[in-house]
Amino acid sequence: MSIFLIDYENSTNLKGIGNLYSNDKVIIFYSNKANTITFDLHQEILISKAKIEYKKVAVGSPNALDFQLCSYLGYLIRENENTESNYYIIITKDKGYSSKMVSFWKGEKSIAIKIQDSIESGVQIVKTKEETVKSSDDRINNDNVVEQVDDTTSDIIKEETSEQNNKLLEEKIYTSLRNSNISLTDSEIYEIVKMVLKYKTTQTVNINMNRLLKDSAKAGCVMKVVKPFINKTINKAS
Numbered sequence: 610m611s612i613f614l615i616d617y618e619n620s621t622n623l624k625g626i627g628n629l630y631s632n633d634k635v636i637i638f639y640s641n642k643a644n645t646i647t648f649d650l651h652q653e654i655l656i657s658k659a660k661i662e663y664k665k666v667a668v669g670s671p672n673a674l675d676f677q678l679c680s681y682l683g684y685l686i687r688e689n690e691n692t693e694s695n696y697y698i699i700i701t702k703d704k705g706y707s708s709k710m711v712s713f714w715k716g717e718k719s720i721a722i723k724i725q726d727s728i729e730s731g732v733q734i735v736k737t738k739e740e741t742v743k744s745s746d747d748r749i750n751n752d753n754v755v756e757q758v759d760d761t762t763s764d765i766i767k768e769e770t771s772e773q774n775n776k777l778l779e780e781k782i783y784t785s786l787r788n789s790n791i792s793l794t795d796s797e798i799y800e801i802v803k804m805v806l807k808y809k810t811t812q813t814v815n816i817n818m819n820r821l822l823k824d825s826a827k828a829g830c831v832m833k834v835v836k837p838f839i840n841k842t843i844n845k846a847s
Contacts (some may be wrong), residue, residue, distance in 0.1 A: 610632045610633060610634065610689075610692065610695050610696070610787070610795055611629065611630075611633045611634070611695075611696040611698065611731070611732070611735050612633070612634045612636070612685060612689075612695060612696065612697050612698070613629075613633070613634070613635045613636070613698050613699075613700055613728055613731060614636050614638065614678055614681070614682060614697070614698070614699050614700065615635065615636065615637040615638060615700045615701075615728075616638060616674060616675065616678060616699065616700065616701035616702075616703055617637050617638055617639040617640075617643045618638075618639070618640060618642055618643045618674050618703075619701045619702045619703040620700050620701050620702050620703075620726055620727065621643065621646075621650075622726070622727045622728075623635075623637075623650055623653065623654070623700075623727075623728055624653070624727060624728065624729050625727065625728040625729030625731075625732050626653055626654060626657045626659065626661075626728050627653045627654075627656045627657045628732060629657055629658060629659035629728075629732070630658060630659065630787060630788075631658040631659065631660075631792070632787060632793075632794070632795050632798070633658075633659040633660070634659060634660045634661075634662070635657070635659050635660070635661045635662070635728070636661075636662045636663075636664060636681070637661065637662070637663050637664065638664045638666055638674055638677065638678050638681075639663065639664070639665060639666070640665065640666050640667075640668045640673075640674055641668065642668060644665075664677075664681065666678075675703065678699070679710060682697065682699070682722070685697070686714065686718060686720060690718070691799070692795055692796075692799055695720075696721075696723070696734075696735045697720065697721075697722050697723070698722075698723045698724075698725055698728075698731035698734065698735070699722065699723070699724045699725070700725055700726065700727060700728055700731060701724065701726065702726050710722070711724070775806075778806070778838065779802055779806065781838070782801075782802045782805055782806075782835060782838050783798060783802055785834050785835070785838075786798045786801060786802070786831070786834060786835070789830075789831075789834050791827060791830050791831055791834070792827075793831070797821065797822065800821055801818070801821070801831060801835065804817050804818065804821070805835045805838050805839055808839075810839075811832075811836060811839050814832070814835070814839055815828070815832055818831055818832060
């Protein structure tokens, strides 16, 4: 999930908002100094699949909007700390956002905060990061994934599997679900990822998938997406 925090006082360019996914979120911080939109922007907001929120902030002191945006960022990080693959992007042309704030979250929670001047450029950063993850996963696949393994080969793969590789596998499952056309909430995706990594057979995953989604048709569609990863999980299981 990508979360965009918009400093609307300093960046009214929301180009690209119409290309976001349904589990993305856009939070627009505005004030009496900046509280109008064009008809073109209104149309683009209407077609966007992302969840869009508006936060009117109190102003009257220097950097008032900046402080409130950064405070809300901390709240979001705490609220979503158990959700995998969150990207936080602040959209602003204000050069006053401190690099200290960015380095704090990187050191405190290993969370990368990006500052961009448009949603479009923020989307490109997320896309590049996901492509990097995919490239890393492809290398892992070439080295580690086999269709059938005997007990000896399975033991070797278990020993070679690192915590980093398991993290990359989680990222790939999440990205595949997010990019599918299946309507899933963030919490459902998170539970499905845990399910695929936890259970050892396709049958067990399928049973628990139906219990979670309570929709056999949707569960069947999800199983088609995650089934390739179940074999990988079996091979990597400890």
